[in-house]
Amino acid sequence: MHTPLIDLRQIRKAYGGDDSPLVEVLRGIDLSIHAGEFVAIVGASGSGKSTLMNILGCLDRPTSGEYLFAGENVAQLDSDELAWLRREAFGFVFQGYHLIPSGSAQENVEMPAIYAGTPAAERHARAHALLERLGLGTRTGNRPHQLSGGQQQRVSIARALMNGGHIILADEPTGALDSHSGAEVMSLLDELADQGHVVILITHDREVAQRAKRIIEIRDGLIISDSAEHACAPPAANPGALQAVDLRQRLSNGSSQTGAWKGELLDAVQAAWRVMWINRFRTALTLLGIVIGVASVVVMLAVGEGSKRQVMAQMGAFGSNIIYLSGSAPNPRTPEGIITLDDVAELSTLPQVERIMPVNGSTAGVRFGNADHSSYVGGNDTNFPQIFNWPVIQGSYFTQADEDSAAAVAVIGTKVRDKLLKDVADPIGQYILIENVPFQILGVLAEKGASSGDSDSDNRIAVPYSAASTRLFGSRNPQYVVIAAKDARKVKDAEQAIEQAMLRRHHGKKDFELTNNAAMIQAEARTQGTLSLMLGAIAAISLLVGGIGVMNIMLMTVRERTREIGIRMATGARQRDILRQFLTEALMLSVVGGIAGIGLALLVGGVLLLSGVAIAFQALAVIGAFACALVTGVIFGFMPARKAARLDPVTALTSE
Template sequence: MTTPLIELRDICKAYGGFGTPRVDVLRGISVRIHPGEFVAIVGASGSGKSTLMNILGCLDRPTRGSYHFAGMDVAELGNDELAWLRREAFGFVFQGYHLIPSGSALENVEMPAIYAGIPAQERQVRAAALLDRLGLASRTANRPHQLSGGQQQRVSIARALMNGGHIILADEPTGALDSHSGKEVMALLDELASQGHVIILITHDRDVAARAHRVIEIRDGLMISDSADQRDGAARHPGLQADDLRQRLGQGAQLRGAWKGELVEALQAAWRIMWINRFRTALTLLGIVIGVASVVVMLAVGEGSKRQVMAQMAAFGSNILYLNGKPATLGEPAGTVTLDDVAAIGQLPQVKHVMPVIGEKLMVRQNNTSQMFYVGGNNTWFEDIFNWPVVEGSFFSQADEAGAAAVAVIGQKVRERMLGDHANPIGQYLLIGNVPFQVIGILAGKGASSGDQDSDGRIVVPYSAAAIRLFGHRDPDYITIAARDSAQVNGTEAAIDHLLRQRHQGRHDFELTNDAALIQAEARTQSSLSLMLGAIAAISLLVGGIGVMNIMLMTVRERTREIGIRMATGARQRDIMRQFLSEAVMLSMVGGLSGIVLALVVGAGLMLADIAVAFALPAMLGAFTCAVITGIVFGFMPARKAARLDPVKALTSE
């Protein structure tokens, strides 16, 4: 005697209990099925034959008794090993066809091979060959609703044969078909039986059962007759031996398959579902799109405002350090900063520009007009340090500085009050003190930085001219220093302090001041504002994530039968989880990308409206990453719920 391929020993199955009425569906079924047999299990509706098929196909477990497959106790097999059996040993043909509506005929047939880790090209060729063999070569791209009942059943048979289909479990395969289609399906089963496949046919039709070599009748959960001699059946069609299947199970159940192929299929299926339900998908994505767009736009507006304010502050010199002498101790005269100090400071890597300044308010005359204005001697870095361009004429040159040229660049208020009568002030002369200076440029209007200090009421002349022609000394009143990095003003100040202590023999007879505290406070304020705006916008992203979870829970409910079909064709729990988690992540990714595009469009509109906007790549990547994480977090629970569904309940769901 060969080892039975399938052996049931006193199998019982009951439902209910724990406060609900107990229903005994199977009450002690014992049967052996050998390789190569064509067996029909016949019985009236409610006799327990479908429950028996589910137990035979490892979709369900018995309440009592033992099921040995190829000599192994099925109760001792883990979930992955049971999935391997459904994928490699069994092929299911259901009365209701149980095809996935969103997939084509070819994709439905391919499904068991995907979970078996067969490469895409190989499984496509095999699936196409099976459909061609069953007369569906021209229907490979059709979806189930585009096929007749007989064609759908043939697709179901092709799927059952995809991984070999050593044991075909056919549950009422002709029940939903017309007589002609029913005859075609039975002819196919006869052909498969003649080729050595084990055929287990579940039917209530005795004429259909008569096509089998062996008929087992059950009634009210009991086996009342078995027509065939099992040994004769085994001898007629030896087929696949139990020892071979047992060896393959020991090897194959440990394999993980081609996870890349499974992931690609999961993503393709996810995209297909999204496209089929695109209106619902669009509504679901709305929360993610608005959330991501809000985060990106809010952060861009905050960063733009911050940069604008910082630029405005820099225009008033708030990123500049000022150096002047002071008494080292009480009662001593103030120290002196020299032009040699200026040259030394200019060599520091933290310093961008350094400019000595000498100046005071002097009487300025032009014809019969006279008024006091601040006159300062500066070098040619004036425009760069103060970010203060000339709008008419030009600034004085290095040659003017070297030659102590009597030229002047005046502010807007000086022009208005002293040269208002002249259409072209360039080339006019102003008497500063008692020295005539020619006007060569007009500074841009800058206004008041604070209080009544008006920056436009000043005159700029070459430092050498001021020292020689106006004030009579070379040493500067103070030094203006522009830090190379406006965010590192304090570090620049420390470097200058260290240098001057060395040059002044350790005496602290100088004073350094800057507006870094003002800059930092403004930066902190703007950063806090940006963070607040981003947090408010992130709420939209959270709401979008809840929407994803809600729609995924609904999707699991709608596609419960699909989950059962996938499990029946060999999908493991992790395959089901990957499928639905992939859909949630894809939803979030599409929503994230759409949100970034929307943010860029909105940002362009804001720029056209002269609103400061500064998009940052880290902000966009961060928002997109948050969207993907949202999909993973909120998609995990629905995916886990789908993976934990009972295969039988999933298959029988409406």
């Protein structure tokens, strides 16, 4: 006795319950179908034949009863095993064709093989051969709307045969066709039955049903007649038919297969791109949030980084190894300490000190002709250009001889030149009045810019220390001392040595203060870094808005493509395949939006750069913004994708 391929025992199916009326569609179906049979299930609309087909094809589960497939109880199979069974054993031919509109005939036919893990070359060759065999060899690249009804039905038959199509479930396959196309489809089903395929034909047309070798009539959820009851034995198995024992073995081994993830991923990417292109206006509106978000983050961080680098460069131009020594009051009731030239002389002997320079300066009024200006005038020695890394771009710096003779000479900054001598072609040799004392200009310092705040380094005049002390300020003691440490990496060590020396000279009294450029630069960098992060955080809100847009469009996509999800499930897609499909689409939106956002950021950055705004793009910031866009797409796309994966196959297939 042959084991039936399909054995239904007291199958019942009811809908409703709880808050809605209970409707029993199938009321105890007993049915056995063997390998090689051509069966027609006939019944009027509402008789339960479509529900029976869905249960036979493992698209739906019965409320009660047993469904044995090749001797295996289907109720014990999980969702992945049912998906394997659908793609391995069944091939569906629907009245409405149920082809994916965005895919070509070839792509529609290949779908079951993609989920089965068939290699691409083998998949392409088999799909093309099936379409050629069914007379569609020249229509492989056509989409469903470019095919007639009969051609679309032949594509669905080719899809049903892609993985073997051992059992063809045809639901009203001629219902939407003209008589000629219908006859062609029935001839194909006859041919498949002769080749050993099990063909189960669901129809209300008795003339169509007569083509089958066995006719089962169903009414009100019960089988009322079965022509097999008059047969003495089940038909002899065709040599080409699938045997139950064979399928039972394959079921036990094959449900653990994972398929070819590369093929599935490529299909998901191609499908996602097609959907995006078909709905490109809607896609562009969705992408706008991500594009603006990514561009804002990249540009804001680039502006913040550019500003930070500019300030640090301006401050660093004075030397990161510079230490400043000045007098200070140990407490509010004591006078401020005095730094003397003797202190300077002793500090110059420390091994940690490379150069040292006393500065005696103050803001003073400066005049040239009828022009007046206020500038910082500093008495310095000849170490000034080396300590501050501040060259003279015009003329020359004063010499040690000028220092020794307290010569009334000056080197001016670019801002002083622009304010007082802008109409003078060559300022060298001209005389300016500093606090009504005439000084001759020897040179012009290179431009430095503002180091921080409102301070402008170029609004400065350097004169010999001796001349500043005797001719301008009347004091020999320096206002502060500038010290260049020998090693910029050991500024703290130099500070400690200087502090110890000063404490010895001042009898243990700390009436002085030490500061250094490195600390100032680090503090400024921290401030600018905090500002950059704040700007980036504000811009990241746009990414959040973009992510919400992705979620909205994906929810809309799932709703619009519910039938496509049902088709994919009917052809063997697992829940994780559907989840991957829609997550890939969300990811594709984010990838395209991220790339476009980076492009927009570079464009805006170029415009800002030409406008003179300090801007510095960082690879880490660009990659980070792009990665955030991807993560945003995945997070906000997950819920719609999970909703799609959890759809009921029957509900999805019957959706409008």
